[in-house]
Amino acid sequence: xxxxxxxxxxxxxxxxxxEYSTEEGDLKIVGFWVFLAAELVLFGTLFGSYLVxxxxxxxxxxxxxxxxxxxxxIETVVLLVSSFTCGLSTLELRRHNVKGLIGWLVVTVLxxxxxxGFEGNEFFTYAAHExxxxxxxxxxxxxxxxxxxxxxxVSLGIVWIAGILIQLARRGITPVTARKAFIxxxxxxxxxxxxxxxxxxxYLTGWVM
Amino acid sequence: xxxxxxxxxxxxxxGDPMIYGADVSIVLVTLAIFxxxxxxxxxxxxxxxxxxxxxxxxxxxxYIIAALLMFFRxxxxxxxxxxxxxxxxxxxxxxxxxxxxxxTHGTIMIIFAAMPFIFGLMNIAVPLQIGxxxxxxxxxxxxxxxxxxxxxxxxxxxxxxxxxPDAGWSAYxxxxxxxxxxGVGENYYLLAVQISGIGSLATGINFxxxxxKMRAPGMTLFKMPxxxxxxxxxxxxxxxxFPAFTVALALMTVDRIFGGHFFTIASGGSPMLWxxxxxFWGHPEVYxxxxxxxxxxxxxxxxxxxxTLFGYAIMVWSMVAISLLSFITWLHHFFTMGNTAPxxxxxSISTMLxxxxxxxxxxxxxxxxxxxxxxxxxxMLWALAFIPNFTIGGVTGVMLAMAPADYQYHNSAFLVxxxxxxxxxGTVFGxxxxxxxWWPKMFGYLLDEKRGKWAFWVFMISFxxxxxxxxxxxxxxxxxxxxxxPAGLGWGPVNFVITIGAFGMGVGFVIMAYNxxxxxxxxxxxxxxxxxxxxxxxxxxxxxxAEYNFATIPTVSTRDAFEAMKEDKRAGKEKAPAAYKPIHxxxxxxxxxxxxxxxxxxxxxxxFWWFWMAIPGVIGVIGCMIARSFVYNDAHLIPVxxxxxxxxxxxxxx
Numbered sequence: 001x002x003x004x005x006x007x008x009x010x011x012x013x014x015x016x017x018x019e020y021s022t023e024e025g026d027l028k029i030v031g032f033w034v035f036l037a038a039e040l041v042l043f044g045t046l047f048g049s050y051l052v053x054x055x056x057x058x059x060x061x062x063x064x065x066x067x068x069x070x071x072x073x074i075e076t077v078v079l080l081v082s083s084f085t086c087g088l089s090t091l092e093l094r095r096h097n098v099k100g101l102i103g104w105l106v107v108t109v110l111x112x113x114x115x116x117g118f119e120g121n122e123f124f125t126y127a128a129h130e131x132x133x134x135x136x137x138x139x140x141x142x143x144x145x146x147x148x149x150x151x152x153x154v155s156l157g158i159v160w161i162a163g164i165l166i167q168l169a170r171r172g173i174t175p176v177t178a179r180k181a182f183i184x185x186x187x188x189x190x191x192x193x194x195x196x197x198x199x200x201x202x203y204l205t206g207w208v209m
Numbered sequence: 210x211x212x213x214x215x216x217x218x219x220x221x222x223x224g225d226p227m228i229y230g231a232d233v234s235i236v237l238v239t240l241a242i243f244x245x246x247x248x249x250x251x252x253x254x255x256x257x258x259x260x261x262x263x264x265x266x267x268x269x270x271x272y273i274i275a276a277l278l279m280f281f282r283x284x285x286x287x288x289x290x291x292x293x294x295x296x297x298x299x300x301x302x303x304x305x306x307x308x309x310x311x312x313t314h315g316t317i318m319i320i321f322a323a324m325p326f327i328f329g330l331m332n333i334a335v336p337l338q339i340g341x342x343x344x345x346x347x348x349x350x351x352x353x354x355x356x357x358x359x360x361x362x363x364x365x366x367x368x369x370x371x372x373x374p375d376a377g378w379s380a381y382x383x384x385x386x387x388x389x390x391x392g393v394g395e396n397y398y399l400l401a402v403q404i405s406g407i408g409s410l411a412t413g414i415n416f417x418x419x420x421x422k423m424r425a426p427g428m429t430l431f432k433m434p435x436x437x438x439x440x441x442x443x444x445x446x447x448x449x450x451f452p453a454f455t456v457a458l459a460l461m462t463v464d465r466i467f468g469g470h471f472f473t474i475a476s477g478g479s480p481m482l483w484x485x486x487x488x489f490w491g492h493p494e495v496y497x498x499x500x501x502x503x504x505x506x507x508x509x510x511x512x513x514x515x516x517t518l519f520g521y522a523i524m525v526w527s528m529v530a531i532s533l534l535s536f537i538t539w540l541h542h543f544f545t546m547g548n549t550a551p552x553x554x555x556x557s558i559s560t561m562l563x564x565x566x567x568x569x570x571x572x573x574x575x576x577x578x579x580x581x582x583x584x585x586x587x588x589m590l591w592a593l594a595f596i597p598n599f600t601i602g603g604v605t606g607v608m609l610a611m612a613p614a615d616y617q618y619h620n621s622a623f624l625v626x627x628x629x630x631x632x633x634x635g636t637v638f639g640x641x642x643x644x645x646x647w648w649p650k651m652f653g654y655l656l657d658e659k660r661g662k663w664a665f666w667v668f669m670i671s672f673x674x675x676x677x678x679x680x681x682x683x684x685x686x687x688x689x690x691x692x693x694x695p696a697g698l699g700w701g702p703v704n705f706v707i708t709i710g711a712f713g714m715g716v717g718f719v720i721m722a723y724n725x726x727x728x729x730x731x732x733x734x735x736x737x738x739x740x741x742x743x744x745x746x747x748x749x750x751x752x753x754x755a756e757y758n759f760a761t762i763p764t765v766s767t768r769d770a771f772e773a774m775k776e777d778k779r780a781g782k783e784k785a786p787a788a789y790k791p792i793h794x795x796x797x798x799x800x801x802x803x804x805x806x807x808x809x810x811x812x813x814x815x816x817f818w819w820f821w822m823a824i825p826g827v828i829g830v831i832g833c834m835i836a837r838s839f840v841y842n843d844a845h846l847i848p849v850x851x852x853x854x855x856x857x858x859x860x861x862x863x
Contacts (some may be wrong), residue, residue: 027346031414034417038448038451038452040442058476130746134467135476137477139477140470141469141470141478142471142743169587
């Protein structure tokens with residue numbers, strides 16, 4: 001047996017889930033949690049900037065005039081459900097069921113695409129019909145960049161899951177693919193949490209105020 | 210034809226003999242490198258041994274080489290400024306050019322010289338100090354380096370192509386916006402700093418996980434060497450500070466490139482928001498470049514006083530306190546921008562509080578020296594000079610922290626003298642100290658002591674000639690960033706002395722560069738791996754360290770682990786070394802260097818609003834990430850025979 005790059009005790013790892021069963025997997029999962037902490041600051045800064053600029057409409061449309069409840073609710077439900085299906089995929093991963101894992105990840109990706117479709121349509125409606133673009137006012141710059149950053153993260157997540165799906169189909173569930181599927185799940189849930197804050201800080205306050 | 214001429218005259222910076230000189234020297238240096246590599250058939254060697262490496266020691270060396278070059282560039286900027294200010298009414302630089310030079314000086318020194326130099330030293334020393342064979346994510350480590358490199362090259366390109374940024378290193382809105390600052394200079398700043406900032410964030414994550422998860426058996430957190438502790442805390446600061454800067458830069462990029470209104474005056478933008486976001490990163494950044502050198506001084510002072518560090522736990526907790534306080538002091542950079550009195554009072558007090566843990570550290574270093582057998586080597590001289598010089602910078606910092614008094618000092622030469630006292634006597638002395646200290650571990654020979662001490666004395670005395678008078682110049686009324694002044698104000702003589710000091714520091718740097726070349730040819734070989742009678746694990750292995758660092762991972766039971774091993778050996782209680790096993794090491798990869806080339810292309814495209822160039826660059830970056838995801842064969846085994854051969858060659862196996 002090769003002595004690892006890492007110094008952790010291999011005996012303790014036997015009882016852990018597959019994604020934690022190698023030292024490399026363990027390190028990468030911890031590293032990803034730390035990355036999510038940095039992402040938290042990134043989104044926190046965007047939220048802070050948005051909230052400062054929310055009332056700076058400069059004669060352009062305000063949040064209250066712009067936001068429509070219907071599509072936003074659908075978007076929200078779709079993304080929350082995708083987080084649930086992503087959780088189911090992790091459960092299938094724990095049961096070492098590659099078909100179930102792939103199936104639920106595919107559902108997650110499809111829901112993600114629906115979400116992106118709705119969000120793209122929302123942006124397009126604002127820009128084309130209401131004349132509300134990123135260049136209109138500070139409020140709208142903040143709105144498009146905060147939501148756009150989240151949407152770009154979701155889009156990247158879709159590409160990322162697609163790549164992992166190919167690897168799962170080719171290689172089945174191994175410690176490496178298990179770690180990848182687990183980490184992308186963490187990422188997806190994180191985006192869901194961010195969306196809950198967007199729903200509250202952007203849409204709810206926008207409707208109320 | 211006319212349109213082509215018109216384009217070229219804007220694309221290339223024209224009209225100044227110094228720029229043409231830079232053009233010529235860039236072309237000549239590039240040709241010379243190309244010729245040397247081809248003549249000696251070194252291209253393959255360069256690619257395989259360096260450009261694609263994932264070895265933390267080689268990445269560290271590349272960081273240091275790049276940082277030294279950037280130091281040179283930033284230093285030339287400084288000398289240009291000091292030449293312009295040497296006498297009243299000088300016409301060496303015009304106001305525009307002067308603005309560009311102080312902007313690039315600040316940005317390069319902080320982001321492309323100080324930080325990468327520290328990253329280089331931590332890459333070299335941290336895994337060796339904690340008994341690890343590499344960092345947690347060696348591939349990501351290479352990505353970090355190449356992103357920094359791409360950012361640095363992009364930033365320096367602004368000097369000859371398109372024009373340099375001129376809004377200061379803090380790039381305050383609205384002056385840095387497109388309305389008041391058309392042209393590509395500020396775009397260069399935003400994109401270049403962004404690219405290298407992403408690399409810095411990745412470095413923070415990498416070293417946090419490395420230190421938390423990869424320490425040798427028995428090395429609990431409170432048995433770690435102090436430098437590793439300082440890097441652990443610095444990594445946490447980087448992880449929480451850099452994303453805010455990423456966002457700030459991105460928002461201003463949106464303003465400039467896509468017509469957004471975050472920081473504009475029109476359409477509801479808030480220029481103050483930039484000041485807040487910038488300094489929310491910018492103040493912690495000060496500690497990102499200071500805490501690591503506190504760690505270096507702790508190692509060097511303990512080593513050359515031949516004593517264990519005084520007040521180890523207090524040293525750690527004071528760094529933790531500094532790191533927490535560093536996040537709640539940012540507003541002291543703009544006390545005078547119309548905050549209410551309670552807000553100024555809060556930030557005034559939080560700033561002054563930082564003096565307490567810092568003062569505690571100063572006393573701990575002094576008590577470490579107390580009754581030590583002090584050995585005045587070059588690294589030790591830098592460390593000893595740090596204590597009084599840095600304390601002057603700290604005390605003037607407390608003066609600036611008092612908000613009512615700050616209305617007097619703000620944006621004066623007094624402030625400039627203050628932060629140079631901390632950043633030169635702290636960071637620069639620290640990285641030169643670390644460079645001399647770990648040089649034998651990097652290259653297997655020592656830097657010459659006699660020449661090293663000459664460099665030290667010239668640099669240190671010149672530093673004081675330069676910055677001591679500057680405090681008084683500030684109190685006499687000279688503000689920062691002014692490109693000239695009339696004779697009648699009486700600032701001329703003081704400015705002339707300051708300029709002499711600045712050139713003296715340049716001479717000191719040149720002596721050090723000469724020492725590096727001289728020592729490469731004639732330097733004393735380090736055959737023991739322990740030239741300084743060191744106390745920590747990096748000195749327990751041969752110099753330079755083998756690819757896998759430790760043939761067998763040591764077991765640690767105390768602080769100063771290597772000192773304890775040497776004592777055991779003297780007492781005849783040496784443990785028999787464990788048998789070698791094959792070692793699992795990461796493979797080289799071309800993806801980091803290719804990816805950052807795409808990043809450079811994307812950045813250059815955005816700088817010039819050339820989306821036809823930027824978009825393929827971005828696609829290339831994403832393509833590299835996807836390609837990496839499909840690489841499964843990313844590590845190799847070093848067989849026992851090869852380990853035996855390497856260790857035997859280093860004299861560690863009979």
